Amino acid sequence: MSDQITGTTAADIADSVRALRDRGILVPGSPLPPVRELASTLGVNRNTAVAAYRQLAQAGLVVSRGRAGTVITGHESVAQEGYASDTVLRDVGTGNPDPRLIPDPSQALATVAGRPVLYGEPVIDRGLDEWARQWIAQDLGHLDFAVTITSGAVDAVERLLAQALMRDDAVALEDPCFLASIHTVRLGGYRAVPVPVDDEGMTVDGLRAALDAGVRAVICTPRAQNPTGASLTATRAAELRAVLADHPYVLIIEDDHFSMLSQRPYESLIGPTHRRFALVRSVSKFLGPDMCLAIAATDRTTAERLAMRLSPGTTWVSHLLQRLTLTQLTDPAVTARISDAREHYAARNAAFAARLREHGLDSPTPDGLSLWIGLPKPARVVAEGLMRRGWLARTGDDFALDERADPSHHLRLTVHDLSDEDADTLVADLVAAVR
Missing domain, CATH: 1.10.10.10 (Winged helix-like DNA-binding domain superfamily/Winged helix DNA-binding domain)
Known part of the structure; x- marks a missing residue:
């Protein structure tokens, strides 16, 4: 050649x-x-x-x-979240919330229509802006931050990276990693630098190595990391902040996607003197995936650059959607339903994990919509065994940053919507597939 x-x-x-x-x-x-x-x-x-x-x-x-x-390079496909198409199998790899626990927006919809919003008006609904600032200030009140509204968390991350990086710049990603983050980094032409995740979140040595490799941004999930379900502990967060203290201009993006549903307290990588940061909280997990809205709290410089990234295309998120979000999040009936959903996910996942432990399978009870199940053999072998028994599972291979890595020994299963009978059947079939 x-x-x-x-x-x-x-x-x-x-x-x-x-x-x-x-x-x-x-x-x-x-x-x-x-x-x-x-x-x-x-x-x-x-x-x-x-x-x-x-x-x-x-x-x-x-x-x-x-x-x-x-x-x-080619147009390499990346696994996507959600239901698999064209399958007759029972899909337990979706990562979806339970639709029965998503609040019905019908009543709220009837109240949000008002006068038309025209070009040149403020891009953030005044009421949502005030509510969002109060919500974020509970965790970032020690920092000077600005609020931007984007069309979901993935949209926020894509725009945040685009305003700060150029092609071939390095980005630190958790490994195993959220599918949308892998997709966003690849499409942007950035270099993914893997940082291992353990039960307490990103590892200190992994982050230090990524910074030594010259990463210009770090994407972290502080709670309910997808796929592992790990959440940052206070000790680990403090250790990571200490490492980042010498890199104040590295952009920290925290995707707190599970915020209102989480059982764990919010712990942050963002130190008091860090100069470039963004805390992103979408509403998709508790108000539904079709509610494409996220709140991004950032430092002032990043907010200005993010606004410039928004201006050439989608200048603002629909004010109707913003009002609908605010109306629901300030409705006691809706917030009570979100609280019920939080308890439901935790209880159902804990019950399934207990079933697995009775059969000697490694399954901690982390936070999130899914379980990260350790296996004594490659996950693809087990997944094939489950397929023969009528189940479609998702292996950990989909979430690996390095396609040349050893085969994964984990399954990510979404089981919170299974009946007790179906959960017992799945556990029995999983045990049989492992053996």
Whole structure:
């Protein structure tokens, strides 16, 4: 392949590779020649070839696979949350909330229609802005922050990264990782640097290594980490803040997606002197996934940049949706229903985990909508056994940042909506699949 690539400057070499890709001579997965080989063939300095590959990586046209070399990228599919399509199996890998526990917005809808909102008016509903500030101030009151409303947590994270990073910049992600974060980082052309997660959240050594690798942003789930369900402890959060104290301009993004449903207190990576931060709280877990709204509390500079990222496209989130959110979250009947849902998820997951422990399967009782179940054999083998018994499970392989990692020995199961009878059947089938 090196004899088909031409050029004597980094830009010319990059253009040559792009042209070969456009003509279909290089296809997704095609390996490029090693830097030394290409430089020798073209008669250029090695640094010129390195710069060409860097330009291609920043454009999202190639990706480094470490020892496997540099290859042409394609539109690689990433697993998505939610129900699997075209299956007759009972899906226990959805990650969905229970629709029976989502408040009915019918009555609230009748009250939120008011006068039309026109261009140039404040983009945040005044009432929601005031309520959100009070809610966030309970946890970030020691910091000066501004509130921005986005179309959900994923939208907030994408825009926050885009205002702070360039292609090929490094981002620290939890490993195993939330599927949407993997997708967002890949589409943005950023480099994911994995930080292992244990029962107390991100590991200190993992975060320190990521910072040493030059990450410019850290995405953390302080409670109910997806998929493991881990939540930051006070001790671990303090240790992580100490590590981050020497990196005040690294953007910290905390995705507190389970906020109102969590059984655990909020612990934060954001120290009192940190300069770039964002606490993102969506309403999708307790008001429903179709309520595409999130509150992002950020430092003032990040808020200004985030507003600029919003202005070219969706300038604001619908005020009707903002009013509907506020009306529900200030309704005692709705907040009582959210409290009931919190107790339901915790109780159902704890009961299922207890069933598993009776059969010797490792299943802590963490926070969140799902359980992270340890297995004595590769999860794909167990998942195949469950499929033969009528169940569709999700393996931990979907959540791994490194596609070349060893096979996962975990399943993520969403079981809070199962009846006691169905839960007993699933446990029996899971035990049989393991054996």
